[in-house]
Amino acid sequence: MPSFSETGLSPEILQAITELGYIQPTPVQEEVIPFILENDTDLIALAQTGTGKTAAFGLPLITRLDFNDKSIKGLILSPTRELCIQITKDLQKFGKFNESFKVVPVYGGADIRHQMDMVKKGADIIVGTPGRLVDLLNRGNLNFSRIKWVVLDEADEMLNMGFQEDLHLILGNTPAMKRTMLFSATMPEAIRKIANKFMKNPAEIVIGQRNAGVINVKHEYYMVHAKDRYLALKRVADMNPGVYGIVFCRTRQETKEVAEKLIQDGYNADALHGDLSQAQREHVMNKFRTRHLRMLVATDVAARGLDVNDLTHVINYNLPDDLEVYIHRSGRTGRAGKTGISVSIIHTKEGNKIKDLAKMAKIEFLRKDVPGGKEICEKQLFHLIDKMENIEVNQEQIDGFLPAIYSKLSWLSREELIQRFVSVEFNRFLEYYENAPDINVKHETKEQGRRDSREVKFTRFFINAGKVDQLTKQGLMGMVNDVTRNKQILIGKIEILRKFSFFEIENDYVQLVEKAFNQANTEGFEYKVEISEGEIFSQDEVVRKKKKSAPSYEPKSSFGGRFDRNFKPRGDDSRKGRPEKKFKKPGTSKYRG
Numbered sequence: 001m002p003s004f005s006e007t008g009l010s011p012e013i014l015q016a017i018t019e020l021g022y023i024q025p026t027p028v029q030e031e032v033i034p035f036i037l038e039n040d041t042d043l044i045a046l047a048q049t050g051t052g053k054t055a056a057f058g059l060p061l062i063t064r065l066d067f068n069d070k071s072i073k074g075l076i077l078s079p080t081r082e083l084c085i086q087i088t089k090d091l092q093k094f095g096k097f098n099e100s101f102k103v104v105p106v107y108g109g110a111d112i113r114h115q116m117d118m119v120k121k122g123a124d125i126i127v128g129t130p131g132r133l134v135d136l137l138n139r140g141n142l143n144f145s146r147i148k149w150v151v152l153d154e155a156d157e158m159l160n161m162g163f164q165e166d167l168h169l170i171l172g173n174t175p176a177m178k179r180t181m182l183f184s185a186t187m188p189e190a191i192r193k194i195a196n197k198f199m200k201n202p203a204e205i206v207i208g209q210r211n212a213g214v215i216n217v218k219h220e221y222y223m224v225h226a227k228d229r230y231l232a233l234k235r236v237a238d239m240n241p242g243v244y245g246i247v248f249c250r251t252r253q254e255t256k257e258v259a260e261k262l263i264q265d266g267y268n269a270d271a272l273h274g275d276l277s278q279a280q281r282e283h284v285m286n287k288f289r290t291r292h293l294r295m296l297v298a299t300d301v302a303a304r305g306l307d308v309n310d311l312t313h314v315i316n317y318n319l320p321d322d323l324e325v326y327i328h329r330s331g332r333t334g335r336a337g338k339t340g341i342s343v344s345i346i347h348t349k350e351g352n353k354i355k356d357l358a359k360m361a362k363i364e365f366l367r368k369d370v371p372g373g374k375e376i377c378e379k380q381l382f383h384l385i386d387k388m389e390n391i392e393v394n395q396e397q398i399d400g401f402l403p404a405i406y407s408k409l410s411w412l413s414r415e416e417l418i419q420r421f422v423s424v425e426f427n428r429f430l431e432y433y434e435n436a437p438d439i440n441v442k443h444e445t446k447e448q449g450r451r452d453s454r455e456v457k458f459t460r461f462f463i464n465a466g467k468v469d470q471l472t473k474q475g476l477m478g479m480v481n482d483v484t485r486n487k488q489i490l491i492g493k494i495e496i497l498r499k500f501s502f503f504e505i506e507n508d509y510v511q512l513v514e515k516a517f518n519q520a521n522t523e524g525f526e527y528k529v530e531i532s533e534g535e536i537f538s539q540d541e542v543v544r545k546k547k548k549s550a551p552s553y554e555p556k557s558s559f560g561g562r563f564d565r566n567f568k569p570r571g572d573d574s575r576k577g578r579p580e581k582k583f584k585k586p587g588t589s590k591y592r593g
């Protein structure tokens with residue numbers, strides 16, 4: 001499709017997009033706009049965020065609205081309040097020249113009565129978050145009986161956020177004859193189920209590869225020891241003086257820690273996580289949007305709905321367990337036709353995870369060496385020089401001061417002057433990176449790996465979770481990291497058996513690990529962990545030994561200790577015997593495969 005004007009969009013819409021400066025439709029718009037204008041079938045469109053999806057459904061929807069009909073005709077569901085507001089603003093811009101066009105956003109965390117009033121005054125399209133929509137439906141405040149179009153935007157995110165039930169309820173309140181359009185970056189099974197239940201023979205439009213990353217994004221990774229992760233982050237930031245990106249962390253705690261360290265070290269950074277109030281959250285996001293912050297350290301959940309288009313970098317301070325999460329994260333850069341870099345800082349045991357990600361998402365990862373001090377200093381220096389060359393001199397403002405400055409500096413030669421100006425800005429880097437060590441993990445041979453691991457002594461732990469609990473090696477490592485809040489602990493061999501598992505912890509951290517799990521247990525953590533003795537056995541051996549004698553896999557102390565309040569031994573069906581979970585660690589399911 002060469003231009004917007006040939007699509008059948010209304011003259012008012014064409015006028016609006018000309019004003020917005022849209023010249024050429026994006027690939028998703030090329031496919032979706034004519035489809036919505038010319039068809040009445042349901043639609044599943046797989047496309048990344050930032051590819052122009054909002055206009056892809058918004059422009060044809062507004063074109064097709066019958067403005068004589070005063071009922072609500074379109075419903076757009078969005079996973080987050082920020083996206084909801086963004087979509088509304090976009091639609092208002094698209095409908096600017098359709099005088100009677102009205103779009104009303106409804107989302108949580110804002111005055112519901114005001115939203116009820118707005119709805120009452122009439123709307124062509126409602127844009128809402130699932131929770132608030134359910135609330136309004138329950139209050140009898142929304143009449144969806146004449147809805148003609150429903151759009152599920154970022155449907156995969158909505159499911160990730162646990163809105164499945166709300167979706168069912170909302171869609172159940174819309175007429176059977178409506179048309180449903182689902183937009184998603186990925187196509188997990190749960191979306192397929194929603195589509196099967198609520199859509200009628202949907203057409204599928206796939207932009208780029210299914211479940212694939214954005215093509216404008218380069219994927220790079222650095223391999224360091226877990227203890228050097230933060231140093232690596234700093235070096236990546238220092239090597240990219242114009243960095244404007246999100247640093248993704250696993251937990252709130254880690255988010256806070258990393259942001260605090262960055263701030264202390266003089267970076268324009270801040271944290272975005274679930275412990276912030278809505279006002280604090282808005283404040284941080286605004287600072288980031290206006291680029292007063294160069295690095296936003298965030299959890300996946302907190303960063304949802306943050307609509308920033310021109311990020312230079314997405315930095316994975318930790319690799320997510322989930323392929324889709326990686327794709328979502330990296331899709332936050334390389335938007336609106338720009339290029340971006342998704343950087344992952346991984347430790348030695350995550351090499352395979354990179355390979356898996358590359359294979360599953362069909363993306364190419366480039367392993368890069370963490371830059372050394374000399375390289376970084378050079379980069380920073382030339383950035384500074386470039387900046388100086390390109391700076392606009394405000395002659396009028398400084399003219400008055402210059403004679404005095406010239407006279408004060410007259411004793412310095414040209415070379416000395418340059419040296420001093422450069423040093424004012426640059427000494428911080430020179431000092432910091434003087435003698436900076438190489439923190440790259442060398443591409444080691446198997447033999448070296450074995451030799452290194454022989455030098456570290458490990459203690460073996462038992463945990464009462466195994467394959468039946470869908471525990472994975474990666475999940476177990478994450479659990480140790482989360483519970484101890486310490487990522488420097490070296491974890492040795494891990495064996496996941498059917499109902500329980502073993503893992504090795506380097507001896508220096510044994511007490512810390514024991515204490516951390518005990519502490520977690522008092523708070524209702526769902527698994528028990530104990531030091532174990534003897535060799536690691538296969539499941540069969542364990543069962544045989546158990547029958548014969550006192551099992552050597554039994555932990556030193558039995559589970560009848562002081563943290564046993566919740567624990568009931570499992571019967572044959574391990575799930576039935578599971579303790580009531582008083583407290584489930586946020587994202588506990590991430591330990592599962």
Ligand code: AMP
Binds near residue numbers: 023
């Ligand atoms: P979205 O995927 O809807 O969040 O859009 C991403 C960004 O691309 C937004 O800032 C849009 O304003 C912009 N955009 C959408 N379509 C076009 C287009 N055809 N030409 C230029 N920019 C666009």
